[in-house]
Amino acid sequence: MRLFRRRVSPIKLALLGGALFLVVLVVLQRDVNTQQQETWLRDLVEKRDQVLVMVKGAVNNLGFQIGAPLAPDAEQQPPTQDVRCPSGFYSRAELGPVLERPPQDPQGYGADGKVFQKDQMSEAEEKEKAEGLTRHCFNQFASDRISLSRSLGEDTRPPECLEQKFRRCPPLPTTSVIIVFHNEAWSTLLRTVYSVLHTSPASLLTEIIMVDDAKHLHSKLDEFVRQLKIVRVLRQRERKGLITARLLGASEARGEILTFLDAHCECFHGWLEPLLARIVEEPTAVVSPDIASIDMNTFRFNKPVATSHAFNRGSFDWGLSFGWETIPEDAKKKRLDETYPVKTPTFAGGLFSISQEYFQHIGTYDDKMEIWGGENVEMSFRVWQCGGQLEIIPCSVVGHVFRSKSPHTFPKGTEVITRNQVRLAEVWMDEYKHIFYRRNKNAGNMAAQHKFGDISERLRLRDTLQCKNFTWFLTNIYPEVFVPDLHPKQFGAIQNTGSHTCLDAGENNKGGKPVIMYGCHNMGGNQFFEYTAYKELRHNIADELCLNVNPDAIHLEPCQRKGKGTAVSPQQQWEMTEEKLWRNPTSGQCLELKDNKVKLEQCNKENVYQHWDWS
Ligand SMILES: [Mn+2]
Numbered sequence: 296m297r298l299f300r301r302r303v304s305p306i307k308l309a310l311l312g313g314a315l316f317l318v319v320l321v322v323l324q325r326d327v328n329t330q331q332q333e334t335w336l337r338d339l340v341e342k343r344d345q346v347l348v349m350v351k352g353a354v355n356n357l358g359f360q361i362g363a364p365l366a367p368d369a370e371q372q373p374p375t376q377d378v379r380c381p382s383g384f385y386s387r388a389e390l391g392p393v394l395e396r397p398p399q400d401p402q403g404y405g406a407d408g409k410v411f412q413k414d415q416m417s418e419a420e421e422k423e424k425a426e427g428l429t430r431h432c433f434n435q436f437a438s439d440r441i442s443l444s445r446s447l448g449e450d451t452r453p454p455e456c457l458e459q460k461f462r463r464c465p466p467l468p469t470t471s472v473i474i475v476f477h478n479e480a481w482s483t484l485l486r487t488v489y490s491v492l493h494t495s496p497a498s499l500l501t502e503i504i505m506v507d508d509a510k511h512l513h514s515k516l517d518e519f520v521r522q523l524k525i526v527r528v529l530r531q532r533e534r535k536g537l538i539t540a541r542l543l544g545a546s547e548a549r550g551e552i553l554t555f556l557d558a559h560c561e562c563f564h565g566w567l568e569p570l571l572a573r574i575v576e577e578p579t580a581v582v583s584p585d586i587a588s589i590d591m592n593t594f595r596f597n598k599p600v601a602t603s604h605a606f607n608r609g610s611f612d613w614g615l616s617f618g619w620e621t622i623p624e625d626a627k628k629k630r631l632d633e634t635y636p637v638k639t640p641t642f643a644g645g646l647f648s649i650s651q652e653y654f655q656h657i658g659t660y661d662d663k664m665e666i667w668g669g670e671n672v673e674m675s676f677r678v679w680q681c682g683g684q685l686e687i688i689p690c691s692v693v694g695h696v697f698r699s700k701s702p703h704t705f706p707k708g709t710e711v712i713t714r715n716q717v718r719l720a721e722v723w724m725d726e727y728k729h730i731f732y733r734r735n736k737n738a739g740n741m742a743a744q745h746k747f748g749d750i751s752e753r754l755r756l757r758d759t760l761q762c763k764n765f766t767w768f769l770t771n772i773y774p775e776v777f778v779p780d781l782h783p784k785q786f787g788a789i790q791n792t793g794s795h796t797c798l799d800a801g802e803n804n805k806g807g808k809p810v811i812m813y814g815c816h817n818m819g820g821n822q823f824f825e826y827t828a829y830k831e832l833r834h835n836i837a838d839e840l841c842l843n844v845n846p847d848a849i850h851l852e853p854c855q856r857k858g859k860g861t862a863v864s865p866q867q868q869w870e871m872t873e874e875k876l877w878r879n880p881t882s883g884q885c886l887e888l889k890d891n892k893v894k895l896e897q898c899n900k901e902n903v904y905q906h907w908d909w910s
Contacts, residue, residue: 810893
């Protein structure tokens with residue numbers, strides 16, 4: 296051991312052992328490497344090459360090859376309900392009302408929307424009825440005796456309306472119902488509120504906002520709505536009118552959709568869902584229900600008829616008043632059933648739904664308009680010209696008490712309506728505004744003297760939204776409208792030299808009545824006539840009426856020339872002679888004021904009662 300120790304040191308031994316171990320290790324390692332390379336490395340290389348071929352192929356085939364649809368994965372779980380977007384349609388239960396209608400006495404006054412009938416009236420009752428009529432211009436006596444929750448009977452809408460289903464996804468949006476009122480009768484106002492609560496799905500109605508334009512019904516109403524938690528009352532301290540009141544309501548509303556209602560309405564079965572569903576489908580749609588009349592004397596609700604089709608849409612005349620007209624035939628044919636919306640050039644503006652977001656986008660209302668009037672025509676032109684659409688949804692039915700006159704006063708006089716109309720004409724109607732100004736002298740003067748306030752904000756809105764012009768509106772949205780001459784040969788009042796009075800349409804002449812003579816007032820209106828390139832003398836504010844030769848006298852009759860494919864009739868042609876006589880060329884006779892009547896007589900230039908002049 297000692298000798299060995301002497302010849303081989305432990306360090307040398309360790310080094311030798313280490314070297315030997317390394318050699319064995321390297322040999323072993325090489326062996327392992329060569330064995331495995333043939334399997335896993337080749338695999339890997341092949342796979343890489345396959346991937347490259349696939350990528351190249353995909354690049355070459357890009358846009359040319361349509362792959363097979365994915366096969367269903369056998370192991371996949373059946374699809375679970377997406378809670379945010381459930382499939383299918385709302386069930387009846389899901390659309391249950393905020394407040395169930397309490398059982399109603401079928402023999403009660405006005406039950407099921409029927410006529411209010413009371414046979415025996417005491418003297419006191421007669422007095423009460425008369426006072427109510429003076430105060431509200433409708434039969435308040437009847438309204439006060441009809442249940443605030445009265446039923447409207449069976450759902451009589453067309454079957455497709457009853458069968459209409461509403462998808463759960465995207466869901467129907469929530470809505471705030473905004474009711475503006477001013478000196479409204481308690482019973483009509485509260486019946487409106489209850490009717491909304493009894494017919495609106497609880498899941499969709501966020502709130503009812505009542506806006507009192509000039510506070511009235513103060514503590515009584517506050518106390519009443521406290522029990523109806525979903526109703527809020529807002530107040531304008533002084534009377535500012537409908538427009539500002541609606542803007543106040545909208546600014547407080549928390550629902551996704553704003554639904555405006557008048558304060559004397561009753562909602563029919565299923566009125567709300569079709570309005571909201573249409574806005575889901577088309578977010579820029581401003582939708583109105585089909586407005587049923589509630590008789591102002593009997594409070595009978597004129598219920599829809601299952602077999603009838605929508606036939607009304609909104610129009611306007613060149614005095615800028617809103618009106619109703621029948622839906623043109625071609626538009627009627629495009630509607631396959633009553634669930635289809637009716638496009639309307641203008642809307643009445645009292646009852647409608649609009650998305651809150653779109654209401655803001657499209658410029659709410661012209662807040663410099665005052666009290667009431669013209670705001671619905673303004674909004675109609677604006678919505679269409681700036682890319683939206685105005686529609687009536689016939690499956691949505693809401694009743695409204697139509698009055699023959701308004702019980703409301705205008706704190707600044709009816710001038711404000713004219714001023715509102717001038718504002719809308721200046722902003723939206725381009726050169727067509729002159730057609731209006733010729734018919735309403737007061738408006739024309741206001742425009743000429745710039746007495747309509749600042750419209751720069753509204754013009755900026757028109758610019759920002761890149762709205763189309765009025766020619767576009769007339770051509771594309773309302774091609775059926777008759778557009779009077781932009782530059783008529785002559786217009787104004789026609790004065791008789793002998794009597795110094797003017798040709799006048801008279802009250803309510805819708806055609807078929809003789810013209811009358813009246814003191815010249817130089818305000819346009821009933822004394823406005825326009826001499827056209829077709830030799831007609833047109834009185835064309837609300838209706839297209841022409842000075843017409845009738846056997847007994849000179850009448851106003853509907854003009855025979857109505858547009859494409861029609862022509863002037865000989866009875867409606869007039870020429871002014873050098874001596875200022877209006878001559879009918881066919882008969883060769885002249886217009887004469889005789890025995891207080893306007894007639895056709897043998898022309899006689901010496902007769903001053905045949906002399907006429909524009910004034
Ligand atoms: Mn109303």
